[in-house]
Amino acid sequence: MHLARFNPVRFAHLPTPLEPLPRLTEALATAGGGGPNLWIKRDDCTGLAGGGNKTRKLEYLLGDALANDATALITQGAVQSNHVRQTAAAAAMFGMACEVILEERTGSNAADYTLSGNVLLDELLGANIRRVPGGTDMNAQLAQVAAEVAAAGGRPYVIPGGGSNVIGALGYVECAMELVSQANEAGLEIDRIVTATGSAGTHAGLVAGIAVMGADIPILGIGVRAPKDVQEANVFKLAQETADLLGHKDRVTRDLVVADCDYVGAGYGLVDEAVIDALKLAARTDAILLDPVYTGKAMKGLIALSRKGAFDGETVVFLHTGGAQGLFGYQTIMDGHLG
Numbered sequence: 001m002h003l004a005r006f007n008p009v010r011f012a013h014l015p016t017p018l019e020p021l022p023r024l025t026e027a028l029a030t031a032g033g034g035g036p037n038l039w040i041k042r043d044d045c046t047g048l049a050g051g052g053n054k055t056r057k058l059e060y061l062l063g064d065a066l067a068n069d070a071t072a073l074i075t076q077g078a079v080q081s082n083h084v085r086q087t088a089a090a091a092a093m094f095g096m097a098c099e100v101i102l103e104e105r106t107g108s109n110a111a112d113y114t115l116s117g118n119v120l121l122d123e124l125l126g127a128n129i130r131r132v133p134g135g136t137d138m139n140a141q142l143a144q145v146a147a148e149v150a151a152a153g154g155r156p157y158v159i160p161g162g163g164s165n166v167i168g169a170l171g172y173v174e175c176a177m178e179l180v181s182q183a184n185e186a187g188l189e190i191d192r193i194v195t196a197t198g199s200a201g202t203h204a205g206l207v208a209g210i211a212v213m214g215a216d217i218p219i220l221g222i223g224v225r226a227p228k229d230v231q232e233a234n235v236f237k238l239a240q241e242t243a244d245l246l247g248h249k250d251r252v253t254r255d256l257v258v259a260d261c262d263y264v265g266a267g268y269g270l271v272d273e274a275v276i277d278a279l280k281l282a283a284r285t286d287a288i289l290l291d292p293v294y295t296g297k298a299m300k301g302l303i304a305l306s307r308k309g310a311f312d313g314e315t316v317v318f319l320h321t322g323g324a325q326g327l328f329g330y331q332t333i334m335d336g337h338l339g
């Protein structure tokens with residue numbers, strides 16, 4: 001795979017560390033000697049104004065935006081979107097305007113949710129924020145804002161929610177290559193990769209990367225929003241398109257795409273006791289700060305599946321996709337649950 005031909009711009013702190021999680025591994029060990037041997041890929045440390053998984057995607061997306069002489073980045077997300085924060089940071093770094101549309105998806109009116117966490121950082125980074133109610137046609141909103149920017153003489157570059165198109169997914173093809181090379185160097189045999197899966201670009205990029213490399217490592221996506229059939233179909237479509245861009249569409253087969261969407265709980269961005277327990281366990285064992293919307297839910301699933309014996313004897317790499325900045329938007333909601 002020759003990713004340089006897609007002209008990414010370089011600002012991420014790479015490679016991100018691949019580290020063991022000894023205390024979490026011990027906490028999930030079962031009496032009979034079962035449980036996973038857990039490692040973590042630290043994509044929460046990609047560096048871009050707090051970092052997270054959108055940073056790798058943005059290296060490729062900014063490459064494309066610069067090739068198109070864009071003067072403004074336009075994107076959308078939930079109120080506490082980490083993608084929006086990282087896009088605002090990238091725009092600042094390249095001297096571009098940033099227009100963002102935040103969708104009210106969770107129903108929370110708490111001041112910390114609507115103003116703190118990622119929202120505070122979006123504003124600090126200079127993004128211009130528009131807010132719309134839940135259920136709004138966000139693609140239509142993106143098109144409308146792009147038209148407004150163009151009418152005012154700017155050159156808009158629209159980035160879809162989560163940066164999840166084939167260009168963004170290349171960032172996770174690169175992550176797959178980086179991870180396999182780190183594992184080879186460390187003599188670490190990976191049995192499975194576990195990641196949160198939302199707008200699908202991360203999961204799809206990993207599937208495409210592992211498949212095109214022929215590395216044969218199963219990937220489990222833990223869903224945060226859509227039901228399993230919808231999530232797997234979205235990931236499969238994008239993984240195939242990404243592999244196609246790399247000249248190997250046939251290598252991504254449907255069986256490679258597996259999502260478990262049993263841990264979404266009441267809905268996107270809504271935390272429950274098991275999510276808070278997962279946040280506490282990761283923090284209090286290996287000092288890992290997860291987030292309430294994505295990695296906390298993925299860890300909730302990983303813990304539950306471990307306790308059911310799903311990973312017995314496996315070396316599992318948990319991809320930390322970032323998001324801890326969003327914790328500050330959830331103070332009211334978690335208040336009284338952190339003891």
Ligand SMILES: *Cc1c(COP(=O)(O)O)cnc(C)c1O
Pocket residue numbers: 052053054081082083162164196197198199200201202203291294295321322323
């Ligand atoms: C966006 C995001 C995800 C999900 O990644 P997708 O590529 O949208 O599936 C996971 N974790 C965090 C912290 C995110 O911000």
